[in-house]
Amino acid sequence: MMLALAEQCNGRAKVSVVMGGLHPGTVHPQDRERKDFLRHHWKEVNERTGQPFSYRLLERNDFVYDTEPPCRAVVTVRNMHNDMKALQFFSKLQKSFYVDNADIPRQEVLVRLVEDFGLEQNEFKDKFASEEMIKKTIDDFEFGRSLGVTGYPTVVVREDEQNACLTWGYQSLDILHPVLEEWLEK
Numbered sequence: 001m002m003l004a005l006a007e008q009c010n011g012r013a014k015v016s017v018v019m020g021g022l023h024p025g026t027v028h029p030q031d032r033e034r035k036d037f038l039r040h041h042w043k044e045v046n047e048r049t050g051q052p053f054s055y056r057l058l059e060r061n062d063f064v065y066d067t068e069p070p071c072r073a074v075v076t077v078r079n080m081h082n083d084m085k086a087l088q089f090f091s092k093l094q095k096s097f098y099v100d101n102a103d104i105p106r107q108e109v110l111v112r113l114v115e116d117f118g119l120e121q122n123e124f125k126d127k128f129a130s131e132e133m134i135k136k137t138i139d140d141f142e143f144g145r146s147l148g149v150t151g152y153p154t155v156v157v158r159e160d161e162q163n164a165c166l167t168w169g170y171q172s173l174d175i176l177h178p179v180l181e182e183w184l185e186k
Contacts, residue, residue: 001173002153005180006087012184017078017086020152021141024068029061038065049170056101066105072137073110076128077119079136092117157183
């Protein structure tokens with residue numbers, strides 16, 4: 001959905017990818033109660049959006065659900081290239097995590113995914129580990145919080161220094177497309 005909205009904006013409005021951080025800084029493996037919560041939530045997301053899920057990660061005793069590293073990976077790709085490339089990489093990360101059960105909080109997994117995506121592995125590793133990318137990732141989280149973002153994905157449009165939210169959380173493309181088109185035509 002986000003890629004389709006970005007394509008709709010192509011040449012008409014600047015698209016900025018800002019990472020929200022959903023569950024940053026988690027250091028302990030998920031307990032049974034948390035895994036049950038995630039399984040229930042992911043099933044709801046699947047029913048509402050059609051996003052496929054595999055639940056094998058939830059069967060592991062060492063599964064740590066820390067979203068900071070994958071968010072920082074997207075920020076790093078954005079810094080190395082541009083917002084569209086970052087959004088494409090984000091889509092790859094989502095599929096790798098939710099469908100393929102790649103352990104994307106782990107740096108070595110992110111490096112492999114970057115290489116599979118066709119980006120330079122060593123440059124990514126150096127930038128990803130830098131204080132600059134850690135700070136830029138935190139800045140993204142803080143910016144989202146300053147807008148009051150609590151659900152994902154969120155689409156915010158900005159005009160004349162004013163922000164307006166098109167959606168907090170998932171809405172179908174059928175609903176968002178005409179709303180965004182109306183804004184783009186103004």
